[in-house]
Structure formats: structure tokens, C-alpha cells
Amino acid sequence: MTVAGGAPTAPAAIPAEKLRIYGLGGALVGIYLAAVLNSVLDTDIFSVLAAVGAVAAAVTGANAVRRVCGYGIGTGVPSIGMLALGMGIVGASFGFSTAQQLGVSMAGVIIALVYAMVFGYIVGTIANKVLGFGIPIMEEGLTDLSGAGAMAIIGWSYAISGSLAYVDLVDKVFNTGYLAIVFICGGLAILHPFNANLGPDEKQDRTLVNGLMVGSLAVVAVGLCSLATLSAAAALITIIIGAAAWYYFYVWYYRLVKRDAAAVVGTGLLPPSAL
Amino acid sequence: MNFDALTIVYILEIIVGGLLVGVGVHFVPVGGAPAAMAQATGVGTGTVQLAAGSGLTGLLAAGLMMSVTDNIWPILASGAVGAMIMIDATMMVGGWIYAYAVGAPFASAKVNYDPITGYSQPPYVAPGTVGQGIPTVSFVSGTIGGFMGGLGGALIYYPLMMINHNPSLSALFAIGIFLVNAVLASWNIQGTIEGFHDPKFKRWTKAFRSCLVATLILALVAVTITGGA
Numbered sequence: 001m002t003v004a005g006g007a008p009t010a011p012a013a014i015p016a017e018k019l020r021i022y023g024l025g026g027a028l029v030g031i032y033l034a035a036v037l038n039s040v041l042d043t044d045i046f047s048v049l050a051a052v053g054a055v056a057a058a059v060t061g062a063n064a065v066r067r068v069c070g071y072g073i074g075t076g077v078p079s080i081g082m083l084a085l086g087m088g089i090v091g092a093s094f095g096f097s098t099a100q101q102l103g104v105s106m107a108g109v110i111i112a113l114v115y116a117m118v119f120g121y122i123v124g125t126i127a128n129k130v131l132g133f134g135i136p137i138m139e140e141g142l143t144d145l146s147g148a149g150a151m152a153i154i155g156w157s158y159a160i161s162g163s164l165a166y167v168d169l170v171d172k173v174f175n176t177g178y179l180a181i182v183f184i185c186g187g188l189a190i191l192h193p194f195n196a197n198l199g200p201d202e203k204q205d206r207t208l209v210n211g212l213m214v215g216s217l218a219v220v221a222v223g224l225c226s227l228a229t230l231s232a233a234a235a236l237i238t239i240i241i242g243a244a245a246w247y248y249f250y251v252w253y254y255r256l257v258k259r260d261a262a263a264v265v266g267t268g269l270l271p272p273s274a275l
Numbered sequence: 276m277n278f279d280a281l282t283i284v285y286i287l288e289i290i291v292g293g294l295l296v297g298v299g300v301h302f303v304p305v306g307g308a309p310a311a312m313a314q315a316t317g318v319g320t321g322t323v324q325l326a327a328g329s330g331l332t333g334l335l336a337a338g339l340m341m342s343v344t345d346n347i348w349p350i351l352a353s354g355a356v357g358a359m360i361m362i363d364a365t366m367m368v369g370g371w372i373y374a375y376a377v378g379a380p381f382a383s384a385k386v387n388y389d390p391i392t393g394y395s396q397p398p399y400v401a402p403g404t405v406g407q408g409i410p411t412v413s414f415v416s417g418t419i420g421g422f423m424g425g426l427g428g429a430l431i432y433y434p435l436m437m438i439n440h441n442p443s444l445s446a447l448f449a450i451g452i453f454l455v456n457a458v459l460a461s462w463n464i465q466g467t468i469e470g471f472h473d474p475k476f477k478r479w480t481k482a483f484r485s486c487l488v489a490t491l492i493l494a495l496v497a498v499t500i501t502g503g504a
Binding site: 073074075076078079080082083085086087088089090093094097098100101115119122123126127130131132133166170174175177179180183 | 307321322323324327441443444447448450451452453454455457458459461462463464465466481482484485488489492493496497499500501502
């Protein structure tokens with residue numbers, strides 16, 4: 001069966017290092033590609049690339065949630081997703097504000113990513129050393145998670161603001177309150193996949209495809225927001241690409257759910273003697 | 276950006292605010308899924324959600340007050356009272372649901388006597404559970420938690436507003452700091468807690484140290500952020 005692409009059989013587990021490079025690197029590439037293409041061609045229709053990059057970051061975050069929460073953190077999965085966005089929002093605004101004060105607005109994304117990852121590592125160390133979690137991958141997981149949170153917020157914020165300048169970010173994303181939508185939709189894309197799929201039969205591909213699906217919904221949401229801030233063409237492109245991606249990953253996810261679901265076997269009617 | 280005496284005061288205010296949030300979360304009675312099934316006292320949701328709910332209400336109240344005055348005291352007071360009202364409403368309606376909808380008695384198995392009324396608890400606790408309802412002490416403890424969370428949130432919001440003069444930026448940044456502290460504290464609690472009478476409450480010093488380190492780093496960064504244009 002070849003429904004909507006993807007491997008017909010369950011692929012081998014993707015290592016975290018690879019996902020980190022693809023996710024965080026992909027988000028960096030997406031955001032910078034969008035920024036460069038937009039400014040070179042003097043348009044805003046490439047903003048969708050940043051939103052797609054943010055989906056890649058969110059998948060890295062979802063994988064980090066999967067790894068950390070697989071050990072059991074005792075507070076439910078949503079808390080760690082909220083932590084990711086909490087760390088990310090601080091990192092994102094610090095990165096952009098510092099870059100603007102230094103006069104290099106393009107560097108904001110890198111500063112935000114580095115700060116977020118360092119802070120995530122520190123929080124992971126606190127969790128292990130002070131709170132006594134004893135989860136061997138806690139530092140690594142929270143580093144990924146914090147970086148993913150920051151990149152998701154930046155990517156989706158860029159899809160709304162269409163600019164890497166801090167002033168535009170504040171003006172179009174913070175002051176309009178659209179950041180709240182980025183916050184909730186981004187948080188869902190990171191925390192929901194493992195929360196929805198956890199259990200003894202949790203499989204990495206199903207969880208991550210669910211992350212792609214929820215991330216695509218976030219792209220639609222930021223596309224709707226950008227109707228008010230960007231040109232109609234740019235907003236429509238974001239909405240259409242988000243909706244198409246959502247449908248694609250929804251079909252893929254549905255197929256994986258059917259693959260992993262327990263078989264329902266018909267046993268026939270009860271024999272007359274049992275009635 | 277120059278680090279003058281005022282900036283250091285702002286950093287200290289943010290740190291104290293973060294610590295208030297981290298410790299205040301320990302007072303908020305949360306039972307998670309068992310409480311939702313009336314097998315444990317507390318509100319049937321995660322610590323972070325409840326703490327964030329009260330903290331954000333406090334933040335809204337503080338923001339509203341800050342649009343009228345720059346005086347720190349009424350701002351802190353409205354933040355604290357806003358969060359207390361939110362948590363009290365949740366506890367009261369939760370209690371109604373337990374009593375009139377679920378039909379569970381208010382009892383806790385973590386203590387033998389209610390510390391406030393002195394009533395005996397074990398006869399009312401169903402076997403195999405850790406209590407069913409939201410006893411008085413959880414309500415009082417939740418109110419204290421709401422007070423500390425709201426005060427902490429306002430104490431984070433106020434210096435940020437004084438630095439960047441941008442309400443939306445300050446509010447979202449305060450939410451970020453708030454969530455980091457609330458999650459660290461709830462990881463310390465590891466899920467369920469009934470309030471200050473709960474044995475887990477003794478662990479608050481660990482959360483205090485964790486939140487101190489985390490908020491210090493966040494505060495140093497927060498004071499460098501400008502309000503845009």
C-alpha cells in the first residue's frame with residue numbers, strides 16, 4: 001500500500017543526533033532562506049519557508065519530549081512542553097533584542113539558539129543534580145527541547161512578521177498578541193505527539209509523524225494570523241501549504257495508527273448452547 | 276545597556292518573583308488523574324496548568340493596575356489578589372463537584388486530623404485511596420499558593436515593564452519565566468501534593484535552589500531586552 005508517500009514498512013528508529021541536526025539545522029536554513037529570499041526579491045511570499053523550518057524544529061522537540069518523558073517525570077507530558085516554550089520565548093526575545101542592539105539583526109536567530117541551548121543544558125543539570133531526577137539524557141534532552149522551542153517560536157513568528165528585525169517582531173507579533181497563538185500551537189506541536197501516543201506500543205515514527213501533523217496545523221494558524229500583517233498572497237501560500245502538509249501527514253499518521261493498532265478478530269456468534 | 280543600581284534592583288525583584296512562584300507552587304493542591312477520579316485530594320489537573328492559571332490571572336490583574344498607576348504596591352497587591360480569586364474559585368467549584376456531583380466526602384489520608392478544624396479524617400477515607408475531596412486545609416493552602424504565585428508574577432512583570440515599557444512583551448516574558456519556575460517546582464513535587472500539610476512539602480528547599488539558579492540566569496538576560504522601537 002502506498003498512501004501519500006512514506007516508507008511502506010516501519011523505518012528503523014532515527015537517532016537523536018540526526019534529528020537534532022535535521023530539525024534545528026533545518027529550522028535555521030528555513031528561517032535564513034526565507035529572510036534572504038524575501039529581502040533579495042523584495043517580497044514576503046517566502047515567509048512560509050520559516051514556518052516549515054519551525055515544523056522541523058518542533059519535531060526535534062517532540063523527539064526530545066519522547067526521550068525524556070519515556071523515563072517518567074511524574075508530572076505529565078504537558079509540563080515539559082510548556083517549559084520548552086517558556087525557555088524558547090526568553091531565548092527568542094533575548095536573541096533578537098541583542099542582535100538589534102549590536103546592529104546585526106540577521107544574527108538574532110543564532111544568538112537565540114545558542115542562548116536557549118545553553119539555558120536548556122543548565123536547567124537539565126539542575127533537574128538531575130538538584131532535583132535528583134537521575135535521567136541520563138536529561139541535559140541533552142532539555143538542550144534539544146529549549147533550542148527547539150526557541151526555533152519554533154522564531155520560525156512561526158517570522159511567518160507572521162516577515163522580517164528578522166526586532167522592531168517588526170515586537171510590532172507585529174508581540175503587540176498584536178499573535179505570539180500567544182504561536183505559543184499555544186507551538187507548545188502543542190512539541191508536547192502533544194508523545195502525550196497522544198505514549199504507552200507500551202509507542203513507536204518513534206508514529207509519534208514524529210503526529211508531530212509533523214500538529215506542526216502543520218500550527219503553520220495554518222500562523223498563516224491565518226499573517227493575513228493581518230503580510231500581503232494576502234504570502235498569507236494564502238502559508239495557509240495552503242500548511243493545510244496540504246496537514247492532510248498529507250494526517251493520512252500518513254492514520255496509516256501508522258492502523259499499522260500499530262491491535263487486530264480486531266471476528267470470533268463469530270456465541271454457540272446456541274451458551275445463550 | 277548599563278548596569279546601574281536600579282538595574283540590580285530590577286534583577287533582584289525578578290529573582291524574588293521567580294522564587295515566590297517556585298515555592299508558591301508547592302502550596303497549590305494538585306491531584307492529577309487520581310483526583311479527577313476522586314481517589315485523591317486536590318484539583319484534578321497538572322501543577323503547571325493550575326499554577327499557570329493562577330499566575331496568569333494575577334498577571335492580568337497586575338497589568339490592569341499598572342495601566343493606571345506606576346506605584347509598585349497596588350500592582351503587587353492586585354496581582355496577588357487576582358491569583359487568589361482564581362485559585363479560590365477553582366477550589367470552591369471543585370469542592371461543589373466533589374460533594375454534589377461525585378458524592379465524595381471531603382477527606383485526606385495524608386493526615387489523621389484536619390489541621391484547621393481538628394476533625395478526624397480516617398473514618399471518611401475510602402480504603403485504597405488517599406482521600407476524596409478538597410479538605411479545608413487544601414483550600415487555605417491553595418489560597419496561600421495563589422497569593423505567592425500572583426505576587427511573584429507581578430514582581431516579575433513590574434521590573435520588566437519599567438525596563439522595556441511594552442506591556443505585551445513584558446507579559447509574555449513574565450509568562451516564560453513563570454513557566455520555567457512552575458515546571459521546576461512541579462518536577463520537585465513529582466505530580467501530586469495537597470499543600471503545606473503534605474509530607475512532600477518538606478522538599479521545597481530543593482525547588483528554592485533550582486529556581487534561584489534558573490531565575491538568576493533569566494533575570495540577567497531579561498534586563499537587557501528593550502521594548503523595540
